[in-house]
Amino acid sequence: MKKSNLIIGLFLAFAACAPKEDVAGGAKLGSQAAVLLQKDGNKTADFASPIAVSAQATDEGTQKTVASYQVQLFKENNTNLVATVALDETQVAKYNALYGTQYTLLPEKYLSYSKVLNIKAGNVLSEEGTAKLNISSELKDNTPYMFALRLNSVSGAVITPNTQLLMVTFEKIKGQIKNTLAVTRDEYLKIDNGTSDASDIGDTFTMEGLINVQKFRGPDDRGEAGISTFMGTEGKALMRFGDNGVDPDHMQANGQDIGVKFKLNQWYHIALVIDNGKTTAYVNGKKVSEFNKSGALGEFFVGRSYSGGRGIVARFSELRLWKTARTAAQIKDAMYEVSPRDGGLFAYWKMNEVKNNKIPDVSGNGRDLIMQGQSKKAGRQNIKLHDEDKGVKINEE
Known part of the structure; x- marks a missing residue:
């Protein structure tokens, strides 16, 4: 016609x-x-x-x-x-x-x-x-x-x-979750700048974001070592749930269990600060663990570490990388949002917008996220946002 x-x-x-x-x-x-x-x-x-x-x-x-x-x-x-x-x-x-x-x-x-x-x-x-x-x-x-x-x-x-x-x-x-990105264990996100690399962030930095885990590993669903990965770089600085010797609902941050039992279908803000050979972990704005260990970033992923058997079933919002050590007050006061124009940002993925099948880096630093399949057979995925969490706040108790 x-x-x-x-x-x-x-x-x-x-x-x-x-x-x-x-x-x-x-x-x-x-x-x-x-x-x-x-x-x-x-x-x-x-x-x-x-x-x-x-x-x-x-x-x-x-x-x-x-x-x-x-x-x-x-x-x-x-x-x-x-x-x-x-x-x-x-x-x-x-x-x-x-x-x-x-x-x-x-x-x-x-x-x-x-x-x-x-x-x-x-x-x-x-x-x-x-x-x-x-x-x-x-x-x-x-x-x-x-x-x-x-x-x-x-x-x-x-x-x-x-x-x-x-x-x-x-x-x-202001002060609430809007759109979110949901992933399964078959999917993960990587920085889409040709190398997936974040090594130039230096040895003082902060990783933080909002996460709602839909399913932890279990006895009949071990995957690889019972691991469900949040984000970071394997062998350098990583946030993940479970491992050999770590319960599937506990977070291992930069190689150490931070001692918090997480619940399913509940939003948490998690931050990891690495500065001057020291690692500090925060959950919902409260410091929960501090220990002596340095760290770095390299090949940076969300929902993947080492191999395709360590994915996660979760929803994400407000993921950020900082090239500075965020203070306890800064973390507490800005769990839901920060200014994209803050000069300390290395990358900022709000998870409320998709452009050309990418999650934009709203910091303006050009480190957009692209979704991939955990296996070559799965291939590249289409990014879809969800709004079922609109208006939800984290439980800060």
């Missing part, structure tokens, strides 16, 4: 079921028509399917692109056309009433967006528009906001029903 015929079919289908209030001018068969597209995935704008965006409280003072959009015609136009887009403050209340939600209308003063989109003669797509949000300290933490962009008009065209509203939700997250 030709592209133009496909768009005509979609246009007729939308027109057949659209409420009258969404029809601009009333379309006639064969006339020019337009729809608003959500640029990500080229999806038609849909009132029922908002774009969900979040930011951390540490992002305050920055600007974030929260939506990209275009106007699409159902056939090529012979002249230059102009489309206009505007905020529609009435739609948030309608959405809340229809779906039983409690979104707060995002004030316009925090938004900047493309209000005019030009469509050049001979094209079916307009130039791209963007909506950007200023992450202000005035926006309430952990409060779901919403705004709506409406395709108001397109010169020389009618707007196809039910395709003119782009809904966007936003939340500034």
Whole structure:
């Protein structure tokens, strides 16, 4: 089927079921028509399917692109056309009433967006528009906001029903878990910089992150030495659960059992600081172990050590490597988030975003994570995030 015929079919289908209030001018068969597209995935704008965006409280003072959009015609136009887009403050209340939600209308003063989109003669797509949000300290933490962009008009065209509203939700997250990454024993993550190497971090550094273990090893499920690996470098500095002589639900950090019995399906923040020949371990912001031992990093993995039989079934969030020895106060106060612009960061993987099948290193140091299969047969995996932990906090008792 030709592209133009496909768009005509979609246009007729939308027109057949659209409420009258969404029809601009009333379309006639064969006339020019337009729809608003959500640029990500080229999806038609849909009132029922908002774009969900979040930011951390540490992002305050920055600007974030929260939506990209275009106007699409159902056939090529012979002249230059102009489309206009505007905020529609009435739609948030309608959405809340229809779906039983409690979104707060995002004030316009925090938004900047493309209000005019030009469509050049001979094209079916307009130039791209963007909506950007200023992450202000005035926006309430952990409060779901919403705004709506409406395709108001397109010169020389009618707007196809039910395709003119782009809904966007936003939340500034502080002190709680948002999206997470789940892995199985068949998967692991490595730094995707060609070498998977972190040796240039030096001999003073900190590894930390949030972890929720879904399954420890057991008598009938020993794997290799009952080990489930968190992260680090085999033989240098590593955090893992279990080993010969270490219970499967105890953590071995830099070669030593830190004396904590971990529970399944519970979030923990774990940090390992190596500084001046000394290793210090923290769990949920509390120092639990300290001993004399130096360490280093080399080939750095998350969920793998030595071989493919030492994987883990767990969910991760907020993984960080620091080229400094973090203090007890710094660890305690920043379990859920830190500023990506902190100069002490070596790498920072928030686990709340996937780009080109990679977990971005938001520190800007270019050490993105890529998922791999533990065996050659398993091959490269696709990264999928989960939001079942939204709003959860660790148990700090």
